[in-house]
Amino acid sequence: MKIDEIREVTAPIASSIANAYIDFSKMTLSLVAVVTDVVRDGRRVVGYGFNSNGRYGQGGLIRERFAPRILEAAPESLLDDTGENLDPDRIWATMMKNEKPGGHGERSVAVGTIDMAVWDAVAKIVGEPLFRLLARRYGHEADPRVFVYAAGGYYYPGKGLDELRAEMRSYLDRGYTVVKMKIGNSIAEDQPRIEAVLKELDGKAQLAVDANGRLTLEQGIAYAKMLREYPLFWYEEVGDPLDFALQAALAEFYPGPMATGENLFSHQDARNLLRYGGMRPDRDWLQFDCALSYGLCEYLRTLEVLKVAGWSPSRCIPHGGHQMSLNIAAGLGLGGNESYPDLFQPYGGFPDGVRVEDGHIVMPDLPGIGFEGKSDLIKVMRELAE
Known part of the structure; x- marks a missing residue:
């Protein structure tokens, strides 16, 4: 072999x-x-x-x-x-x-x-499916039902409030119960966008917001004071991902859940975030993405870091929207996974026939990660391999 x-x-x-x-x-x-x-x-x-x-x-x-x-x-x-x-x-x-x-x-x-x-x-x-192999190998109980949220709400030329609301409505119609939008250009621009989305959701789903590391501490605090007036799912990656002091300071101003970690690339980075970033294991979320951080072998070391620090793997909802993280979530007890319903195709999304119901999908019993079940993706893959 x-x-x-x-x-x-x-x-x-x-x-x-x-x-x-x-x-x-x-x-x-x-x-x-x-x-x-x-x-x-x-x-x-x-x-x-x-x-x-x-x-x-x-x-x-x-x-x-x-x-x-x-x-x-x-x-x-x-x-x-x-x-x-x-x-x-x-x-x-x-x-x-x-x-x-x-x-x-x-x-x-x-x-x-x-x-x-x-x-x-x-x-x-x-x-066998990767998630079942992982559960068996590392002593977990495989759970094929995985929470997923819809990531979108990007800035787009000519995209006004009506278009943003329509996008979020489409995620609701497809079964998602949490949706995410981008913020960080300015409070003056973003507050009306947030209020428009919340009005469209009308309590049928929760909203997460993502600043993509754009804000300074002062800007992040200003946003926090505005955002804490709304029932958000989380406030994500406010400032530079390696500025752990900034992340810790924000907890003084934002009592709701925060999320970060997608731009940390090792178990050492993860350990420093938990040591110095003021993250709260009872409410905050960790977004480490194996595809950006040395793969699953390293992700297993990251999960051990979490365990030592008193965190549950269920507080991890990885960035990236790919099937590898879905398998890790189902096999190792993570809290769920990001999803891009319309973007970054054919690489994002689920195997054909998998549908979102009440914010969850059920993993199909496909060998490996399951790429062969997504027809547009496996076509591209086989063109490379064969």
């Missing part, structure tokens, strides 16, 4: 939308195929992975550094103790050879992308 090839393509996911910090008009991602020599049902097992939106494709790092280390390693060194499957931890350690500690930047995205593909292959080799 061995990995024959690792293929990567940098693909556009450009869209004429923006949050308070960046626009997505030139956004890309890396799509990776880990091609094995294992055959199941007459087809070679291929694991697929890609990085989440908001970080660009990592083709250079993947092709020049991390894929060669795997392909140059002795094949048996990448197998588990039974010799009957790949070992994600051994492959992860091989990728990280000759990498200095720290520097958790773009390399965490490159490694996370390959790691996703490895786990997809591992679950396909044993012929």
